[in-house]
Amino acid sequence: MSLPNVSAGAFSGSAVILGYLLIDELTANEQNALGNWLMLTAQVLCTNAFYKQVIDERKNNFSPNHSINELDMLKKMVKALTKQINDLEK
DSSP states (O other): OOOOOHHHHHHHHHHHHHHHHHHHHHHHHHHHHHHHHHHHHHHHHHHHHHHHHHHHHHHHOOOHHHHHHHHHHHHHHHHHHHHHHHHHHH
């Protein structure tokens, strides 16, 4: 399955039109159920696409020093959090 080759405005507009057409055909409970189902479907798609981007980014940006830089950053974050905790305890 592939997305239609139309402008972003037309693609979004078709969703608006379809939504308004369904309003009159469905009860409030049916609208709610369908809306929640569509939001869940959208979240699955967004989560999957985002994770694929993360994996691709890791493949393209991986270097031996990359992990060392992350470790240094985490150490700095731990020190900063420890300092904040100690300051709160005073």
